[in-house]
Every structure is written in C-alpha cells, then in structure tokens.
Amino acid sequence: MSIAIDFNHVVKKYGDQAVIPGLSIKVKEGEFFTLLGPSGCGKTTLLRMVAGFNSIEGGEIKFDEKVMNDVKPSKRNIGMVFQNYAIFPHLSVKKNIAFGLENRKTPKAEIERRVDEILRIVQIEKFKDRLPENLSGGQQQRVALARAIVINPDVLLMDEPLSNLDAKLRIELRNAIRKIQKEVGITTVYVTHDQEEAMAVSDRIAVMKDGYIQHAGTPQNIYHRPANLFVSSFIGRSNILNATLFATNDKTEIVIHDKHRVVLTNIRQELIKSTKTNVQVCVRPEEFLFTSDTNGLKGKVQRSSFLGLNTNYFIELESGETVEVIQESDIDTLIPEGSVVYLKLNQAKVNVFNEDGSVNLTEGVKNDAAGEVQSEVNNVAI
Numbered sequence: 001m002s003i004a005i006d007f008n009h010v011v012k013k014y015g016d017q018a019v020i021p022g023l024s025i026k027v028k029e030g031e032f033f034t035l036l037g038p039s040g041c042g043k044t045t046l047l048r049m050v051a052g053f054n055s056i057e058g059g060e061i062k063f064d065e066k067v068m069n070d071v072k073p074s075k076r077n078i079g080m081v082f083q084n085y086a087i088f089p090h091l092s093v094k095k096n097i098a099f100g101l102e103n104r105k106t107p108k109a110e111i112e113r114r115v116d117e118i119l120r121i122v123q124i125e126k127f128k129d130r131l132p133e134n135l136s137g138g139q140q141q142r143v144a145l146a147r148a149i150v151i152n153p154d155v156l157l158m159d160e161p162l163s164n165l166d167a168k169l170r171i172e173l174r175n176a177i178r179k180i181q182k183e184v185g186i187t188t189v190y191v192t193h194d195q196e197e198a199m200a201v202s203d204r205i206a207v208m209k210d211g212y213i214q215h216a217g218t219p220q221n222i223y224h225r226p227a228n229l230f231v232s233s234f235i236g237r238s239n240i241l242n243a244t245l246f247a248t249n250d251k252t253e254i255v256i257h258d259k260h261r262v263v264l265t266n267i268r269q270e271l272i273k274s275t276k277t278n279v280q281v282c283v284r285p286e287e288f289l290f291t292s293d294t295n296g297l298k299g300k301v302q303r304s305s306f307l308g309l310n311t312n313y314f315i316e317l318e319s320g321e322t323v324e325v326i327q328e329s330d331i332d333t334l335i336p337e338g339s340v341v342y343l344k345l346n347q348a349k350v351n352v353f354n355e356d357g358s359v360n361l362t363e364g365v366k367n368d369a370a371g372e373v374q375s376e377v378n379n380v381a382i
C-alpha cells in the first residue's frame, strides 16, 4: 500500500536557528519525489523528519490523513536506503533481506516467498548466498534497496544512495531504482545534490535553498520555466545576460547590451509595473541560434568543440561576456575559432527574470511549492 505525504508549514529548529522556517508541499501516492539542492539546504533534515529521527518544531507531517509528528520511527512503516549501504556484513544477501521480516515475526513460508520475489525485482538472485564483502558497491546497494522494500513500507526514503559509486554504476543503478520504484509503486522521497540524477529518476523535483522549496515541479517544467534565477542556474547550464525590458500597449521587448532587440509575446503582463525595467535573461546553450542578421548579438568564437551529437561553442560577446552555445552537429561544418558570428535567441524558450532574479516574468512556470517563499515571491513589487 502506498500513501500520500503532506508537509504542512513544517518547521525545524536547531536551538534558535530555523533551518527549515516553514515548508509546505504534498507528495502524491506512489510518486518518486526528489529533494534537490546545494549542501546544507536542509534535504537530509527534512528526510529525517519524515522518518521520525528529527523532531518537528512547528506544523505537521501527515501520511494520508494521519498526523505523524509524535509517531515513533519504528511505527511509521518506512524503508530507508543511505549512501553507506548499512547492511549486515556477517549475514548472507538472503539473510540480510529476510532480517526485517523475521523481526516482524512473519511466517517462514511468507518470508521465503517475499525474499525470492524481491531478489528477482532487484536482480540479485545469483548473489543470494554471498556475504556482502564479496559484492561490488552497486550490488551491495541493491541489497540495501531490497532490504528496504521487502517489508512493504508505506514510504521509501533514500538519502544520496548513489554517491559512493563510480559514474558508470551510478547511471546503471539510478535506472534500476527508477524501474523498481515504479514496479513496486511505493511513495518515494529521494535526496540528492546531483541535478542530472534528479532529472533522470523523478516524477517531480523540489529544488531547495536555505530550507525553502524554491520550485517544485516536473523535471521538464523546472528546466524550461524555472521559478527564479537560482533554480535556472542550479538546473542545467545557463547564460545570464543583463537586459532592459520595455513594455508598451503594443508590444513587450527586451534590449540586450543596448542594441539587440527581441520582441517577447510570453511575458506575464500583470507583473510588469513600469514601461522600462531592468531584467536578467537566462538563455540555455541550446536556445541561441546562429544568424546572418547583423542585428544579432555579435561575438567571436573562442573555442569550438565537436562532441559527436552536439558541437559546443564558447563565444565572447562585444560586451566582454562569454556565452556557451550548443548546436546539433552538422556533418561537415565546424565554425572555426576566431570567426565573427551573430547570435539570436529562441524567444519562445528564453526566461526573463526581474532585476534581483527572484521572479520569472515569463508565462508557464508551474510551481507546486505552497510554502512562504512562494507567497513572498507572488507579492514581490517589480
């Protein structure tokens, strides 16, 4: 059985310091939900609150309709996977997996059946009689995952489960984790600081900073329509350019470096309080296009790198700023280093933020975070 988790104005304090000042979000039943953010933003703290290892100083955490604040960790029916595997070294793989069921006094035949089923799902049948010391890191982490899910938990919590593995294994195991989570359908909260990993495994991601969720949404929405400049810089690569936004009754346009004009049709007019506003424009490397139009942004190619599918260019603009441009590789053409080029923006894709970067002025942001930072953002005067 899987459940929904409701974080309702949750507060965590250490002494006087509120590391989570008030956080609200709903995790859906069966969802793969990831907490993503830089070191110290409060991901582990929040995960430990779900498990019951951390006290709650305000608000409530509910599993479906039940308030869990004072429920002991052992009564929460949670499976956990940590980065350091946490499996018993002296027990075989099979015994490690059976351990939680034996503790719960599950009948022997049922233990046999469940362990065999999980060995199959996690694809470690052939190692079932080995001791952990004779397994690779990735195989040990599969055992840890099997141990966590064999007890049929309501919630699966994972804290950086891949961070001790090498790059190739990380990709292999993250795909396995995603597949297994969908097969068993357990509501999952996953912690990572690796944005690519978060995008690869999650149904939804909450990008955190300083104990607040900045943006919660699908990987696609967070990438294409980040709620603020922090989110756009944290997820994927971004070129940030200063610009001026002019809004008249006829049209809205941005002017970059006093020269390059781009008409935009997707600005949230209700947020524009002045005919002339300083803004910051975020252009992903693939949202630049080369043009023969000399009204484009002029620059000089500093470095061209053929990467197979794509070609990567670093271009120094007249302003002295360097931007990164990615184009699908052409079979014969590589723009040589030193060439003068003109760039235009894919105007439907770029994001425009207010001067301090706290609000995306572009239409299409879908932010499910219902915490205080959200209402502050909505009230920002521009």
Ligand SMILES: Nc1ncnc2c1ncn2[C@@H]1O[C@H](COP(=O)(O)OP(=O)(O)OP(=O)(O)O)[C@@H](O)[C@H]1O
Pocket: 014, 019, 037, 038, 039, 040, 041, 042, 043, 044, 045, 046, 193
């Ligand atoms: N027991 C504690 N006492 C005091 N402060 C703490 C304690 N545990 C964590 N903190 C502080 O709370 C904040 C959030 O820490 P947390 O471990 O949740 O961050 P994180 O996002 O998981 O970081 P990382 O990715 O480095 O693990 C940090 O500023 C940390 O120093």
